[in-house]
Amino acid sequence: MARRQGYDGVVVTAPVSVPYERYSIETAHWWIARALRASLQAAGLKPLEIDGFTVSSFTLSPDTAVGLTQHLGLCPRWLDHIPMGGASGVVALRRAARAVQAGDADIVACVAGDTNHIDSFRTLLSGFSRFASDASYPYGFGGPNVNFALLTDRYMQEFNATREDFGRICVAQRDNALRYPNAMMKKPLTLEDYLNARAIADPIALFDCVMPCAGSEAFLVMREDEAIKRDLPFARIKGTIERHNAHASDPIQLRGGWTLDVDDLYDMAGCAPTDMDLVQTYDDYPVISMMQIEDLGFCEKGGAPEFLRSRDMTVTGDFPHNTNGGQLSAGQAGAAGGFIGLVEAIRQVTGTAAGTQVKDARRALVSGFGMINYDRGVCSSAAILEGTA
Amino acid sequence: MSDPLQPPLKKNPQKRTVSPTRPPEGRSRAALGLTAAAAEGRFALQCCAECGAVQYPPRDACSTCLSTELPWRDVSPKGTLIADTFIRATTSLYFRDRLPWRTGTVQLDLGPSVICHVHGDCEKGARVVLLNRLDRAGQGVLIATPEKRTPNMQDDPQLRAMSSDPNYRRVLITDARTPNAPALAKALRTAGAAHVFVGEGETWRPYPERAALESLGVEFLPLDVTDTSSVNRMAAEYGSKVDILINNARFLRPGGVLARGDTGFARDEIEVNYLGLMRLAQAFGPAMCARTGDGVNSAVAWVNILAATSLSNSPEMGCFSASQSAARALSQSLRGEFRSAGLRVMNTYVGPTEDDWHQPLPPPKVTANALARDVIKGLTDGLEDVYCGDVAKDMADKYRRDPKVLERELTMGGEA
Numbered sequence: 189m190a191r192r193q194g195y196d197g198v199v200v201t202a203p204v205s206v207p208y209e210r211y212s213i214e215t216a217h218w219w220i221a222r223a224l225r226a227s228l229q230a231a232g233l234k235p236l237e238i239d240g241f242t243v244s245s246f247t248l249s250p251d252t253a254v255g256l257t258q259h260l261g262l263c264p265r266w267l268d269h270i271p272m273g274g275a276s277g278v279v280a281l282r283r284a285a286r287a288v289q290a291g292d293a294d295i296v297a298c299v300a301g302d303t304n305h306i307d308s309f310r311t312l313l314s315g316f317s318r319f320a321s322d323a324s325y326p327y328g329f330g331g332p333n334v335n336f337a338l339l340t341d342r343y344m345q346e347f348n349a350t351r352e353d354f355g356r357i358c359v360a361q362r363d364n365a366l367r368y369p370n371a372m373m374k375k376p377l378t379l380e381d382y383l384n385a386r387a388i389a390d391p392i393a394l395f396d397c398v399m400p401c402a403g404s405e406a407f408l409v410m411r412e413d414e415a416i417k418r419d420l421p422f423a424r425i426k427g428t429i430e431r432h433n434a435h436a437s438d439p440i441q442l443r444g445g446w447t448l449d450v451d452d453l454y455d456m457a458g459c460a461p462t463d464m465d466l467v468q469t470y471d472d473y474p475v476i477s478m479m480q481i482e483d484l485g486f487c488e489k490g491g492a493p494e495f496l497r498s499r500d501m502t503v504t505g506d507f508p509h510n511t512n513g514g515q516l517s518a519g520q521a522g523a524a525g526g527f528i529g530l531v532e533a534i535r536q537v538t539g540t541a542a543g544t545q546v547k548d549a550r551r552a553l554v555s556g557f558g559m560i561n562y563d564r565g566v567c568s569s570a571a572i573l574e575g576t577a
Numbered sequence: 578m579s580d581p582l583q584p585p586l587k588k589n590p591q592k593r594t595v596s597p598t599r600p601p602e603g604r605s606r607a608a609l610g611l612t613a614a615a616a617e618g619r620f621a622l623q624c625c626a627e628c629g630a631v632q633y634p635p636r637d638a639c640s641t642c643l644s645t646e647l648p649w650r651d652v653s654p655k656g657t658l659i660a661d662t663f664i665r666a667t668t669s670l671y672f673r674d675r676l677p678w679r680t681g682t683v684q685l686d687l688g689p690s691v692i693c694h695v696h697g698d699c700e701k702g703a704r705v706v707l708l709n710r711l712d713r714a715g716q717g718v719l720i721a722t723p724e725k726r727t728p729n730m731q732d733d734p735q736l737r738a739m740s741s742d743p744n745y746r747r748v749l750i751t752d753a754r755t756p757n758a759p760a761l762a763k764a765l766r767t768a769g770a771a772h773v774f775v776g777e778g779e780t781w782r783p784y785p786e787r788a789a790l791e792s793l794g795v796e797f798l799p800l801d802v803t804d805t806s807s808v809n810r811m812a813a814e815y816g817s818k819v820d821i822l823i824n825n826a827r828f829l830r831p832g833g834v835l836a837r838g839d840t841g842f843a844r845d846e847i848e849v850n851y852l853g854l855m856r857l858a859q860a861f862g863p864a865m866c867a868r869t870g871d872g873v874n875s876a877v878a879w880v881n882i883l884a885a886t887s888l889s890n891s892p893e894m895g896c897f898s899a900s901q902s903a904a905r906a907l908s909q910s911l912r913g914e915f916r917s918a919g920l921r922v923m924n925t926y927v928g929p930t931e932d933d934w935h936q937p938l939p940p941p942k943v944t945a946n947a948l949a950r951d952v953i954k955g956l957t958d959g960l961e962d963v964y965c966g967d968v969a970k971d972m973a974d975k976y977r978r979d980p981k982v983l984e985r986e987l988t989m990g991g992e993a
């Protein structure tokens with residue numbers, strides 16, 4: 189008997205990305221409503237016809253998923269609020285899938301969205317976590333840039349990675365973003381631009397950082413027969429994993445929780461890293477993408493710089509990666525940053541990705557990473573999706 | 578080595594004074610344990626009372642065994658700098674005025690990794706010693722320093738920002754007639770103070786310390802802390818030139834309540850020791866608070882010299898100590914009032930001193946030189962509470978352990 193039960197008969201569909209804006213005077217509620225509405229419209233559903241709802245957002249305060257049911261006129265029998273930042277998308281997917289599988293809900297809408305007011309990045313930063321207020325913000329108040337500068341510095345010392353190695357990821361993603369109309373970044377990026385960019389926190393420079401913006405993303409989870417009845421293109425969920433606070437005694441983060449669960453992931457899915465047609469990593473900084481590529485088995489620990497040097501990460505390349513530009517080029521819309529890769533992967537394996545479509549894409553690996561509670565990302569997650577073509 | 582500090586340029590009146598800003602102040606209650614240790618210059622972390630695991634960041638429960646008994650203990654501050662960065666962009670106004678700011682990750686020999694400030698002389702991968710210092714928000718922060726002292730180490734801008742170093746600063750000692758005034762002035766000179774002002778009341782009346790002070794090249798200012806207009810006049814003229822104020826003004830007579838027949842001396846004690854402090858704070862406080870961001874010779878510290886018996890009283894000096902307790906309570910209010918500007922209030926608690934009024938008390942007693950040395954060290958280390966002399970240290974330990982037990986010990990009276 190397999191260690192974990194599969195997700196047979198449960199599918200994911202109706203992917204929606206509401207175009208991001210750099211700054212917005214609207215609220216998180218507004219952005220979440222837009223994504224939910226578009227996803228329901230795609231499936232021909234009315235708000236009261238869904239019976240499961242999960243939301244992820246940083247700027248919804250003082251409301252939670254509870255407040256949203258009344259605000260948006262929903263009446264779910266299954267409700268969840270997932271505060272896991274970059275890991276939220278996959279976590280929402282796997283919880284919703286189990287709910288549908290068990291009959292606790294028939295149709296679950298999974299939504300993430302955040303607004304970005306002129307000063308909201310700063311205020312968000314100041315109230316992020318207790319450990320951050322106590323033990324990281326007083327040390328220069330550089331936010332996540334500082335944490336990732338330190339991780340990147342350590343990674344470079346440990347594995348002889350160079351700025352060029354990180355730059356190659358950013359350049360390829362910008363190339364992909366130029367095919368994605370919703371991307372915030374519209375201009376090409378060269379390796380030279382990357383290397384000459386303004387330093388933010390050495391060795392992190394401008395193009396290693398995401399641009400905070402407002403936006404929202406959504407998808408629906410339902411039974412396969414429901415999707416067929418509604419004539420919706422859908423993807424099957426072949427395997428998922430989730431882990432928190434792994435390797436707590438590592439002095440600095442060079443690996444994430446994926447290492448503990450990656451064998452389960454591929455066992456469940458019955459496939460291997462080489463079977464993936466595209467990979468969507470959580471990319472708030474390129475070093476984290478490298479960490480995921482290693483921990484999810486594409487190469488050994490520390491081998492990502494070498495592995496990527498001989499690969500083409502663009503939509504038309506031999507290792508399509510973050511095909512809509514990822515957060516680095518499409519923008520980081522708060523908690524929606526934990527959904528962007530998953531929503532794009534659903535489009536990819538259902539053949540609906542339009543300009544960013546990877547040819548014959550059938551299998552996608554999506555990885556999530558979230559929440560720098562103090563000095564490292566605490567949450568990790570991953571999922572393998574498969575199209576029906 | 579650090580670049581030696583350069584004397585401040587003459588102030589350009591056209592240029593705006595850098596506004597007082599401060600680093601992030603918010604902390605959990607547990608994290609204030611670090612601040613409490615930093616106030617006394619100790620490096621302490623929470624250690625689980627049950628399994629011994631050292632915790633960082635501060636917690637409410639042990640991350641190894643879930644025990645909620647997590648006392649703070651002095652532990653080894655040694656570790657290795659495993660990563661570092663220079664922050665060049667921040668949304669904090671305080672750090673923005675001081676970029677680039679060096680921050681790093683230190684793996685402590687005891688286990689935990691800490692994100693900390695990094696002294697400019699630390700090399701990546703090198704052994705370091707963490708100091709626990711109060712930052713300009715008055716909160717305890719950790720800074721990695723080289724394992725061995727380096728030339729001009731104290732002049733590193735990040736370390737200096739966490740100290741109240743008298744080097745290149747102008748200091749006002751409020752009372753020339755207190756016997757410790759010459760020792761304080763001399764120690765400040767040695768520590769590099771750019772200028773020492775000394776307040777002098779009743780200028781017509783001679784006193785023994787005058788000659789010693791003259792030989793130290795101090796500047797005498799007519800100042801009587803019991804006279805509001807005198808204090809205000811001096812503050813109006815010199816308030817913007819005082820970077821460190823040391824209030825050593827003191828009126829002292831021995832005796833408890835019943836030993837005195839009236840409230841006469843008590844009024845004098847309150848006038849000088851309590852209301853004097855209040856007058857000084859009202860007159861000099863605002864000008865000093867406005868200049869806490871003002872470069873090399875920014876205003877940094879307000880020093881009160883208090884009797885250790887201000888912590889817990891006894892009849893030998895009962896009425897005097899009550900005025901000292903009042904001053905101590907006032908200093909706590911001042912800490913709150915000066916905090917938003919980043920001006921530090923350093924209380925120096927002194928045991929019995931070598932002077933006429935303490936003659937009946939047994940040794941050990943604090944000499945003026947020892948007091949001056951501890952004040953300078955406290956300023957250099959940016960402390961908030963300094964216990965000077967064995968009696969004061971002993972009393973502080975007992976006060977921390979159990980204030981009621983200390984009170985009873987101090988009020989036992991003689992043999993019946």
Ligand SMILES: [Zn+2]
Binds near residue numbers: 630640641
């Ligand atoms: Zn324990």
